[in-house]
Amino acid sequence: MKLPIICPSCEHALKVSSLICDHCNTEVNGNYEMPLYLKLTSEEQQLILQFFLASGSIKEIAKQAGTSYPTMRNYMDDLIEKINKMKNESSSNY
Amino acid sequence: MFNWRSVFNPFEKYSEKQLLTVGILFFIIGCAIGYFYNLTFDGAIDIHYLKGKQTLKNAFLENAIIIFIATSVLFILGKAFNRKTRLIDILNVALIYRIPIYLASLFILFPFLQKASEKIVNDLAENKLKIDSPEILLISLAGIILVVFIVFAIYLLVKGFKIATNIKKWQHTVVLIITLIIIEYLTLFTIHNFLN
Numbered sequence: 149m150k151l152p153i154i155c156p157s158c159e160h161a162l163k164v165s166s167l168i169c170d171h172c173n174t175e176v177n178g179n180y181e182m183p184l185y186l187k188l189t190s191e192e193q194q195l196i197l198q199f200f201l202a203s204g205s206i207k208e209i210a211k212q213a214g215t216s217y218p219t220m221r222n223y224m225d226d227l228i229e230k231i232n233k234m235k236n237e238s239s240s241n242y
Numbered sequence: 243m244f245n246w247r248s249v250f251n252p253f254e255k256y257s258e259k260q261l262l263t264v265g266i267l268f269f270i271i272g273c274a275i276g277y278f279y280n281l282t283f284d285g286a287i288d289i290h291y292l293k294g295k296q297t298l299k300n301a302f303l304e305n306a307i308i309i310f311i312a313t314s315v316l317f318i319l320g321k322a323f324n325r326k327t328r329l330i331d332i333l334n335v336a337l338i339y340r341i342p343i344y345l346a347s348l349f350i351l352f353p354f355l356q357k358a359s360e361k362i363v364n365d366l367a368e369n370k371l372k373i374d375s376p377e378i379l380l381i382s383l384a385g386i387i388l389v390v391f392i393v394f395a396i397y398l399l400v401k402g403f404k405i406a407t408n409i410k411k412w413q414h415t416v417v418l419i420i421t422l423i424i425i426e427y428l429t430l431f432t433i434h435n436f437l438n
Contacts, residue, residue, distance in 0.1 A: 216253060
């Protein structure tokens with residue numbers, strides 16, 4: 149099942165309010181910030197995983213995705229910029 | 243598999259080796275067209291009939307100079323925009339954008355266009371040229387098609403450069419367009435002064 153990361157009502161980032169133990173049904177409630185990785189779209193998460201599994205080779209994941217090297221590098225650069233922006237936003241919130 | 247996206251944006255999909263192979267192949271075809279049909283590619287987006295006979299050496303050098311100047315200037319600009327810009331991507335842009343220009347040069351070789359052109363020149367000399375003659379219409383139509391080819395070549399160059407450098411701002415595109423004009427004059431100047 150896909151983890152929702154954006155509020156369907158106002159489109160702001162969602163937070164974690166409840167965690168449950170599958171074994172004993174203990175439930176923890178709070179207001180937890182979602183880890184940065186989970187704030188990314190599933191396609192972006194998949195790409196980061198692919199990049200890791202390809203030992204950090206842009207050439208290799210470009211081949212897998214059927215795109216050219218500069219197209220994939222640009223996509224990665226844009227993703228890095230997005231993550232840096234999210235990091236800055238979350239650090240300025242504290 | 244063929245799709246229109248590969249025609250309009252080959253730089254997005256194809257690897258540098260594939261683009262380089264196709265680019266070199268068309269470079270050779272372009273040189274051969276210039277040599278066999280007496281055409282001169284004397285600028286980044288220019289094709290002209292040559293009054294004399296085109297030599298194989300000049301046909302090769304003209305295209306080589308254009309690609310060398312376009313690659314060098316665009317690579318310097320690309321590096322200024324994005325330090326991750328690779329020479330191979332810029333070289334591929336300089337090779338691939340010329341494909342529509344080579345195709346356009348084949349188009350102008352159609353015998354009926356040459357005949358129409360000759361008739362216009364003769365009619366003009368004899369002062370009996372009519373503005374609504376079928377030849378004028380044909381040449382005008384051919385002119386429009388040629389402009390489409392040239393626009394497509396520039397479109398490929400801009401698209402390829404944008405992918406090679408990851409530029410997104412409109413200011414970058416303006417600088418690129420100005421650079422293309424500089425490349426056009428640089429190639430014209432170099433070929434006319436050092437070759438012909």
